[in-house]
Amino acid sequence: MRRFLGLFIILVFIFVIIIPTVIIEGTHLLESPVEVKSGENLVRVYLHRSDTIEIMPMEEYLVGVVAGEMPASFEMEALKAQAIAARTYTYKRIEEAKKEPNKDHPGADICTDPAHCQAWASDDVLRKRWGLMNFWRYKLKIREAVRATRGMVLTYKGELIDPVYHSNSGGRTESAAAVWGGNIPYLQSVPSPWDKSAPHYLTNHSFSLDELEQKLGIKLNTAVSSLPSAQNSLIKVKKKTATGRLKEVQIGDKIFDTVKLRQLLGLSSTNFTWQISGNKITFYTVGYGHGVGMSQYGANGMAKEGKKFNEILGHYYQGVKLRIIKN
Numbered sequence: 001m002r003r004f005l006g007l008f009i010i011l012v013f014i015f016v017i018i019i020p021t022v023i024i025e026g027t028h029l030l031e032s033p034v035e036v037k038s039g040e041n042l043v044r045v046y047l048h049r050s051d052t053i054e055i056m057p058m059e060e061y062l063v064g065v066v067a068g069e070m071p072a073s074f075e076m077e078a079l080k081a082q083a084i085a086a087r088t089y090t091y092k093r094i095e096e097a098k099k100e101p102n103k104d105h106p107g108a109d110i111c112t113d114p115a116h117c118q119a120w121a122s123d124d125v126l127r128k129r130w131g132l133m134n135f136w137r138y139k140l141k142i143r144e145a146v147r148a149t150r151g152m153v154l155t156y157k158g159e160l161i162d163p164v165y166h167s168n169s170g171g172r173t174e175s176a177a178a179v180w181g182g183n184i185p186y187l188q189s190v191p192s193p194w195d196k197s198a199p200h201y202l203t204n205h206s207f208s209l210d211e212l213e214q215k216l217g218i219k220l221n222t223a224v225s226s227l228p229s230a231q232n233s234l235i236k237v238k239k240k241t242a243t244g245r246l247k248e249v250q251i252g253d254k255i256f257d258t259v260k261l262r263q264l265l266g267l268s269s270t271n272f273t274w275q276i277s278g279n280k281i282t283f284y285t286v287g288y289g290h291g292v293g294m295s296q297y298g299a300n301g302m303a304k305e306g307k308k309f310n311e312i313l314g315h316y317y318q319g320v321k322l323r324i325i326k327n
Contacts, residue, residue, distance in 0.1 A: 041325075043090055044097075045120065046108035053108045062086055062146045063139070067126055068112075068119030069165075070296050072138035075303030078296070079145035081312040084322070085163040085294055088153040089118055091325065092160045149309065151324045154317055156186045161320055165294040168195035170271050170287025173316065178241035179259060179270075179292050186317045187292055189243050194301020200288040203268045209279050215264055218252040234281070235274055245271045245291070259290070293317065 041058045065086040066079060074082075093110045096102070105111045112120040127135050154161045162184070164176075169192045176187035195201060213220055220234065238255060239247035246258045247270075258270040269287040276282075294316035302312045310322060 043094060043110060044108040046105035046111040047120075048105075048111050048113040048116075053105075058087070058090065059146055059150060061120065062090070063143050064120040064122065065090075065118055066142045066145060067139070068121035069114070072130065072134075072142055074296075074300045076141070076145060077303035077307065077309045077312065078300040079142060080149050080309035081294065081299050081303075082165070082296065083146045083149045084152045084154060084309065084313060085165050086118060087149070087151075088160055088163045091153055092162055093117065095160065151326065152322055153325055154313060154320045155323050156317075156320050161186055161317060163294065163317060164290070164292050165296060165316075166289025166291055167295070168192070168198035168201060168288050168297040169291045169295045170201065170269060171195055172243050173293065173295060173298075174241060174243055174245060174291035176292050178243070178245070178247065179290055186320050188318050190315060190318070192295045192298035192301075192316075194298045194304075195287065195295055197301060198288065198297035200268060202284070202286060203288070204282050204284050205265060205267055206280055206282040207265070209281060212251070212265075212281060216251060216254070216256070216261075218254050220252050234276060243271075243291075245269075 042055055043058050043061050045054050045056055045061060046052075047054060062083055066082050069086065070079060070082045072079075090110055093102075097109045101107070102111075104116060111117045121129070123135075123139075126139065130138050154163050164187070171191070171193060173190050173192055175189045176182065176184040178189075207215070209220055212218075234251065236250040237246060237248075238250055241247050249256055249258060249261065251261075256264075261267070262270050265283070267283055268285040269289065269291060271286040271291070272283045274281055274283045294313070298316070299312045302315065303309075307315075313320065313322070
């Protein structure tokens with residue numbers, strides 16, 4: 001009995017302490033730890049649906065973020081990559097809130113609105129989404145992804161990066177400069193062929209010309225919709241990015257930045273074409289999201305090919321390093 005107990009203790013030590021340490025030490029992105037003042041492992045979260053602020057332990061908060069941002073069915077290495085990106089994003093927002101409170105949630109570091117910060121899902125939401133049978137299985141899986149990467153963040157030249165991410169890039173990510181202006185060295189365009197397997201790789205959005213006028217605040221010559229030349233005359237491409245996405249288009253007599261146009265029309269991405277039929281226009285989009293930083297479906301595709309979380313992050317965030325924040 002004593003021999004069995006001794007063997008059990010040795011095995012627990014190996015699997016809980018030794019193996020995770022070897023894995024972390026072996027990641028080529030890893031740098032020396034960075035010190036953080038006590039208390040910074042707590043995060044003030046603005047729950048936008050209930051209009052309340054809750055203070056949460058960082059690692060517990062991240063379980064809800066990963067569950068809210070990425071399908072729980074994804075590969076473990078993709079979930080780990082998401083956990084690190086989300087942790088980095090959160091610490092970056094905490095840094096910014098200390099310098100200047102965010103005007104949209106001045107009493108909190110971050111919010112749960114994915115359109116503004118990053119998604120977060122409560123246990124009640126997850127039970128409804130996953131069902132009681134899958135709740136504990138998926139929750140434990142995501143908790144393990146967060147635990148296995150505890151304290152890990154991404155840095156560039158010693159500073160926390162802004163690790164933006166999106167669902168899928170449509171085959172190639174976009175640079176931050178092309179979307180938001182201003183070059184960011186670690187947010188450059190990289191190939192992401194794994195995105196083609198994503199469920200929202202190709203989507204379409206249809207509007208009547210009257211709806212288009214109302215949504216965009218423009219006036220169209222609807223008579224042109226019956227003419228063969230309408231395909232080219234109604235919308236004109238003014239600028240494209242280096243990846244072929246549309247940057248500026250003219251609709252009627254008004255020029256739109258496509259990032260703004262995407263918001264106004266609810267398009268899946270700025271990589272689109274269109275077709276006019278009678279009084280209806282249909283936009284055909286490739287990819288889902290702004291296209292900058294890590295593609296979540298790309299991360300899962302890389303994980304399926306055997307890539308580890310550090311390789312995934314190193315692909316989508318160029319020149320970054322992994323560091324461990326001491327709690």
